[in-house]
Amino acid sequence: MNRHPHTAVRCTPFLIERMREYAPPSRVFLSVDGEPVGPAEGRGxxxxxxxxxxxxxxSLTGMRRYLMRQVDAHLILGGRRGGFQGTLPGLLEEALLALEADLPVLRRSPSRARAQRP
Incomplete structure (x- = not known):
């Protein structure tokens, strides 16, 4: 897989829609450490x-590590700034894990997001 240098670019609504179109959701069951398991394993x-x-x-860190193994880039759109349950706020931990995995990190421009709100 060809990795790009770490970069930050603005993400457009068009790009977000294309990502939704080409990356349909799937069901995966994970262990606490983020490893795939059977749907009934360890569950009632x-x-x-x-x-x-x-x-x-x-569990949150494991899920994020799993996700970083599934993608070619990481897109930051927004998230909580307080009241988080993980080691770090999700956006920060995901960005750090993406950089550790040598993935490009893309962000949506905050000013652009505010301008598009009704």
Whole structure:
């Protein structure tokens, strides 16, 4: 896979729509550490919310690590600035993991996003 140098460019609504069109959602079940598992592995009939903060933190980081192995670039659109459950705010952790994986990091211009709101 050919990797690009780390870069930040503006993302347009057109690009976002193309990404949605060419990257349909899929169902993947992950372990706490972000490794794919069978849908019934370690689960009962009903989902149970995770109450242990350390397990929740590890699960979020594991999910993000899994996602970084599935993509060729990382697009930053927006997210929480406080009240997060992971080690870091999701956007920051995802950007750092993408850079560690030598992925280009793309961001949507905040001023452009504000200008398009009704």
């Amino acid at each position: 009939e009903d989902p149970v919310p995770e109450s242990d903060p350390e397990t929740a933190r590890r």
